[in-house]
Amino acid sequence: MTDYIVRAIAKEAGILALACISTETVADGARRHRTTPIATAALGYGLTGAALLGALLKVQQRVAVKFDGSGPLVKLVAESDSYGHVRGYVAETALPWPLPIEAADVAEALGDAGLLRVVKDVGLPELAESVVPIQTGNLDSDLVYYLTMSEQVPSLVEIGVKLEPAGGLLVAGGLLLQLMPGQGLIELAKLADRMDDLPPVEEMLVEGQTPEQILAEIFGEISYEILEQRALVFRCGCSxxxxxxxxxxxxxxxxxxxxxxxxxxxxxxxxxxxxxxxxxxxxxxxxxxxxxxx
Ligand SMILES: [Zn+2]
Known part of the structure; x- marks a missing residue:
């Protein structure tokens, strides 16, 4: 499966939803940076998180996620535009770490203190930068904190990266659900419960489920429609x-x-x-x- 992101809307429930598979994008980043397994996993969180935020942008806008944490990876930077072009790096690409690597290892390597900056280029002369203190080191829950506190949009984010036993990348992907303006929190809370009941996103991807199938599992009987499917790729604007x-x-x-x-x-x-x-x-x-x- 090549990488792509799906955007869907549940109008009655007032939920915007994104689901993506980002395995090839992350593998490409890991190859380019020759990352150790822990750095691959962290890069996977960053690139997937940036891809999800990028899919919320309007055309020609850009977003950068800069995670300056207290952990030994020091820094994670990932950027995306609205066209699914993603790029990024971690500061300590050669950081050693015992296998197997779980989400908690990535959080520890990134660190649970420091600053998360989200910088948006929306075509204005000034970049729009928001800074929130890092809460956990789990990029998905830290992005929820950012989206809730800084953008004031109640959101759910889940990012999953699974490595092979030897440390190579197996799958990467993620989900982002957002409450649309003027909607009550009940529907989003229901979907949060559903996400808790379902297997983690990386396990669903390992089983071969597509982003569309994952959204179908989350929405269940809630009616929704797929708005768009867009390719995701690691692409840098340098020359x-x-x-x-x-x-x-x-x-x-x-x-x-x-x-x-x-x-x-x-x-x-x-x-x-x-x-x-x-x-x-x-x-x-x-x-x-x-x-x-x-
Ligand atoms: Zn470059």
Missing amino acids: AEKSQQALRLLRPAELAELIKEGEAVIECHFCHEHYAYGIDVLEEILQQVEARRA
Whole structure:
């Protein structure tokens, strides 16, 4: 199954629902960053969480989830746009951790203190940043806290990442249910109970259930309709051109140092892509920078 996210609405109950499978997206991120199992799992939570928040955006908007926790993974950053393009990283990709890795291990590795920032680019000159204190280290419950406290939208979030016994990724996916404006909490509370009764989302994915089937299990007899299905993919917006722009911001002395070293390598945090520039390009940039400063 390739990755996708489904958006559904239960009009009478006043619930917007998202369900996704993000296994390939997370596996791609893990390959790029060469993560250890604990870092893979944390990246899985981040990329899936960002994909869910991204699916709430309008076209051309972006969202970033930045988890600066007290745990040894230090930092988890994941971004998504409204088109299902997701990217992200953890600070300590090589962190060792005993297997098997459960959700509680990921929470411990991320840490239960620190700050969760959600930054939105909605096309205005200023980015909209919300900061909430980390409550648990479980990204899904911390996102619920953010959505409830900061966006003031009662929400349920469940993210599931399951690793193989040897530590490779088996499945990743998630759910997000939100109360629509003007609705009472009763229906959402019922769905929360139902989610508690059902197996965890990662177990349902392991059994081969699709996001649509998972939503059908959650909604039960509540009527709803599927609004949209959208592909999810790990995709970074970096490019050779953009990283060369970064070199043009260096001072001449810094560029001269790079020329002495023989090359400059710029590494993208988000996708681990390397962009290398030889002496020819660096000297050309140095000349341009000196001309600009003259
Ligand atoms: Zn990149």
